[in-house]
Every structure is written in structure tokens, then in C-alpha cells.
Amino acid sequence: MENKVKSVAIIGAGPVGLAAAAHVLERGLQPIVLEAGPEVGHAVAQWSHVQLFSPWSFNVDKASERLLAAAGWNAPEPDVYPTGGELRDLYLKPLGALTPLREHLRTNSKVISIGRVGFDKVKTKGREGAPFEVRYQNGEGARTLKADAVIDTSGTWSSPNPAGGNGLPAIGEDTVSQRVRYGMPDVLGRDKARYEGKTIAVLGAGHSAIGTLLDLSRLAQQAPVTRVVWLVRGTDPSKSFGGGANDALSARGELGAAFARIVTEGRVQVEVGFSVSHLSEVDGKLRVGAGSGCCGRHVLVDELVVSTGFRPDLGLLSELRTSLDPALECPPALAPLIDPNEHSCGTVRPHGAAELSQPEPGLYIAGMKSYGRAPTFLMMTGYEQVRSIAAELAGDHEAARRVELVLPETGVCNISRAATDSGCCGGPAPQNIDACCADDAKSKAAGGGGCGCSAEAV
Template identity: 65%
Template structure:
């Protein structure tokens, strides 16, 4: 039976019980409305648990939502040191789990509940007259079967972790990729921990040029120190490896700058075999191993490996939103007003300004995509930006348009991007730079940052 639609209090359905989803629920509750959080996984923070070993680039101060913090403090919670850098596991155990179990949110979260479709009650996508006055129908499946929730508004904060991009350079799975799935991992496996036995002593290729690929490659080199038979190959589609080295000392996040500096040193020392201009087209078995090829599969180049890590980013799952009227950028798959701010073809992560309900609104009134999913296929996202998104969205749902329009978030000048950080001393950033101190306005995500004396900074090869 469908849940009864609350008449005296707005019901807001929130898809996803990650940091942004639970922050949205906290803001909804503070506004006197009723949140219902639907989480596909068995526990809150299900996606983060998949990368629990990874350190954030940003310290705790950038990873705690204000409304969530107020709920936690009221329940006797003690904040972790704000200048420490948490792992994904710490985010879950020290923040999300207390938020979900020790605050009034505990009665508003439904785990193991996968949303399968969202629509307007009694209206298919084609029908317009009176549409905006009807509640949403949120169809879900759990261990009891299929259920329906009625809601006045919906915030989709389901993320993108479980929709990774494939290895194929054209956005499609490489030929043979699906058949070789047992030897392929997407994202950032715990090569020094839980997955150590899978990679130690093996030839491992990592495809990608972002922070996840770089972090995995660094960890594989460290694994090689313990298991010398391990061979590390970096496959990147572009022809300029130095683009992955980042901004070094000009990055206001020391951990992110250190990542690029450490990686550049490993490449320079020949500890990582680099295969640039490698656009994967075919993957297939060869004896007991796997051949990964670029070209038409019969010529050009290929590498013979035991394992492949695909770290080529993620894309949003839009399948369950088929009956919702959406407007998305054709390339980034983000809301059109947000897309130009985050398109990696146009910007560095330092140029993304705070944004909220105005940029994230959809043609379907009362429906919003927030968090990492709002960035579509764009690669960089700050958790604190997600918190500002839902603060603004919830204010608009509550009818407080002044608060919805107000920007309440101030970011560091070079921007902040969440992601993996290796255990590299912050001092390594300055020591590894090849151009000297950076100017005040350097971009934290620049490839070859210009330093004060006109030379290239830590982005140089």
C-alpha cells in the first residue's frame, strides 16, 4: 500500500544516505518538514564504504554539514579534530553512523531500499495540465517487495559510484571488457589492504589520469617494495602525462599537491611504466593473462597484464528518472546552469563557485539532483559544495526563497576537490617543486602553474 501523503507537513523524499543525502535530511528536519531517506545499500554511506581506505584531500572542516552537526551536537556528539584528514571509513564511522543512529534521523532512513522509478502521481511524462500540483510517486523495492512513497518534493543524492565509466575510449565498453570482468576493478581498490593478495606479484595496469588513478599507482609502487615481482603500468589516453601532476605548492590543499609531486617523482624515476596515447579498444584473454589493446585489436600497441584497474570516472544513473522531466547538459549530463561551471574542458576545479537551487532546478517543479550526481560526468566534487546545494534546495522547498538564493559557502581561493591522498608529508610539496614559490592567483588544478619567477611550477615534467 502507498504511504499516506502528509497534508499538514511537506514530505521530502531523499534518494541516497551518503553525506549529502543525510545533510539534506537534516536541513529538511530543521525546516519543520518530514524527510524520508531511501538507501539502496544495507547501511548508510554504502558507496563510501567501497573506498573506506582512501584519505580525503580535505580535512574534517570541509566534510561536516552544519545542520547535521547541530543534530549531532544535540545528541552529545564530539567532533573529530577539524584539521585532520579523514579516510572514507572515518567519515562513515565518526560522522554518518552517529548521524543515522543517534539523532532523530534514525526513524527517517530506510536502508536496503532501492528506488526503481520516480514519477508524478497519476501523470505520465507527456501530461502537463495540473502536473505541478500533484505529489511525486517514488517506487522502490526492498526485502518485502515493491512499495510506493508519495512525496511533495524529491532530492536525488544517489551519487555515481556504482555507475563507473568503462575502459573504452569512446565511452563504450571495450570489446571483450564485459567478458573479462573478473580481472577488472573499477574505481580505487585497496591494493595495500584488503585487495593486497589480488595484486601482489602481478602485472597491474591502471587506466586513467585522475586522482583515483594516481593514488592507485602510488599504492602499487609501494606494494612493489614489499612484493618485488609486482609490475606497474600506467595507461592514459592523452599524450601528456604531466597533466596528472597537479598544482603542487600552489594548491591550497597540501595533500592534493603532495599527491601530484609524489607521483611525478615516481614517474621520473621509472618506477611506473608509462603508456601514453593509449585508447583502449579491445580486452581479451591470452593464456593465463589478459591483453589490453589500443587500435583495432590486431595492430598497434597492447600490454599483457594480470589485472586491470579502470579509473576513468563515473556517470549518473538516469534510468529510474525516465518519467521525470529533466534538463541536462548534453555533454556533462549535469543541470544546464551548472554544466559550464564544472565542464573539465572549460575550467579548473578552482573556478567552480558555490551554487544551489537556482542552478539545480529542473523543469519538474520540486525535483532536484544534488551531490556528486549533480556533476554528471564531471570529475571533481567537494563535499562541502554538496552541503551548500542541499541547504539552498531545502530552503526553496520550504518556501524561503531569500535563503535559497543566498550563498553561505566560502571556498579556498584555489578550490577544493575531494579525493584520495597518499601518506606523503606536506613538506614534499615544496621540496618537489621545480619553479619556486607560486603567485597568489595560481590555479590549484593547473597543469603547468606559472610561479613567481616566471618558471613552471609543480606541474612541470
């Protein structure tokens, strides 16, 4: 049967979006890439100072590499660990400018809504045969394009989680916004003047928070009056120290080990069990409060960095039929693999079109956005996702089901008993075996470091 999909709208021109376009193009389909920013990798530019955990060999998509090689691209050394800026300048920009993808890119084009031509969300009969209608905004006003399929790789960078411990903005968070930054500010570079000589609190316990705390501790060595406060919602800060030497991504293991040292040395003031509820200005300082009344606590700082992860912006999909996990806001089939209530595995098994499809035929959510509110996404996982999706859209169902990715282990296994009892991670470990679950035992028996399950607290 002739494949009915000819054109594919791809939302976002980050690493996974461009990889999706490369795979779609390689399959003989026409990609249409819509990027909200002025250039490819616009979101990556916001964390250009951050070094990736993985080397170049893990961060270049195969189809993209084939396009670049044909254009005479000189690939970086595979074992070197790039920064976000290097990823953008040495890989994403050439991919968007030197390859045939340049003919399929539309920058400064922010997607605001997607529907089906002639169909609202309620109407069913004939819906599957109608093309998608993608509405986007550029400098000339609203525009519309049609496509046979949509891959949403718009990410989550533009929708960070708020400071409030209950998922809502802390009371007063909007009124003190000039003192609050989200994500990973460049405290040793372009943002140095903002933080030097100040008292800065960092909220969060994942990799973004750790990286910022390490940079702030270095800033404090340069400007000794700088003070650093770590606000942790949980009660066990050691969960943030990672797998150390057992982590297959050495840079990730080294980050946790370095962070453990500065905490042990007392270079960071640690406040555990600190669930932010109120933010206000008092006598020229930012008062960060947790709780109220006799049980309340607070710290007085100059600046607050909120590194509590991100969440997907689902507004542009509101007129399409979607199915999402009620807690994580990710595709339901993916939720059991990444749920931080049970486990957050750096070695989540590869997955693709089957797990990421939606009730709206031809719609897929991929990349960071596919993980919803879960914190453990790896770029190479996104590349495998879109390889599978492109194969499915082209009618190559066997290739869509095939696994073409092996993920590195984290060296940490922290998993709930409920997860193993229910069969997750292969079920419980055999008796008298030093392992947290069956998969952990199997990996160690084969000479590996373990199953790679870890809980990255936020």
C-alpha cells in the first residue's frame, strides 16, 4: 500500500527536532521545521556555558551526521565533552546551514496551536484523513501550514517549574521576579556581576542545581564575600551525589563527586526539608520562606536560583486528541519507565513510535517534552525516538520496532520496593544477591555496574 504521509511538521529546531527532520528527509518525506527562535538551537544557547555529561560520540544523531558528512563537515573528536555552546556552534548551526535541511527550516516561527483541517476536537468521522493545520506566529503575523503528520519536539525549556513546593508558584513569586532566575544561569560568565559578592540560594537537587552550586562555590573562591545556600526539598541530600566512578558517563559521575566534596567541606550552607511556600522582599533582601507559623523557616538572600526542573507546555496541543499520564504529563506507555516515584533510570530502555503515538493519528511527542515532568531525559534517547517515528511514518514498521541504541548506566540504583514487586525492572532481585532488582542483578552478573536506576530529586 502506498504510504499516505508526505509532509511532516516538526516543532522545534533543537538537537532532537533537527534529528527528526534528518530522519524524515532520509525517508523521502518532506519535513517542515518551525523554530520559535531566530536560529537553530535557540534554547541550547540559553545554557551554552554548561558542559554536557556525554562526549560528542553520544550527541550526534546518525542521520544528521550523514547529511553533514556529505556537506564536508569536520566532525569533532568523538571523546571530547562539548558545552552547550559548542554543541550549537559546531553541530546544530552547520546542520541547519550546510545541509539540505536549510530548505526546510522556518525560524522566528512560534507555533501557537495545531488542529485538523475542518475538524474541531469533538468531530470524529473522517478525522484521520484530514491534514493537520499548524498555526504559527512570525514577524508578519499569524500564518498557517498543512502537514500529514506532526512531531512535537518543542521541549520544556520555556516552561520551568516554579519555586513552590506544591507545584504552584510560591506566594509572592511573581512580585519578586527580578530576584529570581530559573534553570542554570551563567554565574561565572555573562551573569557573574549579578551574583558576585551576594548571598545566593539555589533550590533543587538535580543536575542543574548541582552544576549551579558548583559554579557558585568557585565564584565564592574568587569573591570570598559570596555566600551559597542550598535549599533541598527532600531530607537526604546524598541522593544528589550520584554514582561516582560507577557512572558510565564519567563527567556525570565526576559532577556528583565534586559536589559531595564541597558539601562535606562546608562550602555550601545546606537547608534540607525546605519546601518553599512564600517569597517576599524584606529590608532589601529576598525572604525565602518554608511553611508558616511556629513550624515555619526562612532564609534571607539576595538572589534565588530555581532549578527544580521543567514541565511541558501543552497549550498548543489543546485542540488535538492526546493521552497523557495524569502525573507526569508524558505518553502513558512511557510513564512506568521514567516515573521518579518509582525509579528514574538513566538507562530507560529505548523506545519509539509505539510508546509515543497519540490517539490523534500522525501526532507524536518526542524529545524532552515526551518525558513530561520526569527529569532524566538523555539526548541520545531523543535521537532513537525520532528515528523510530520517521520509520513508522514512512511505513517501515519493522524498522520502527527495531532498537538501535544502547544507553550508558548511571552507576546508581535507587528504586522502590513497589516497583520491583510489580515486575518493573524485572521484578525483585533473587535472594542472597546484592542487588536492588532483577535487572540490577543481571547487569552485575554480566560484569556491568548495575541496572542504572537512580532517583534525581527535585
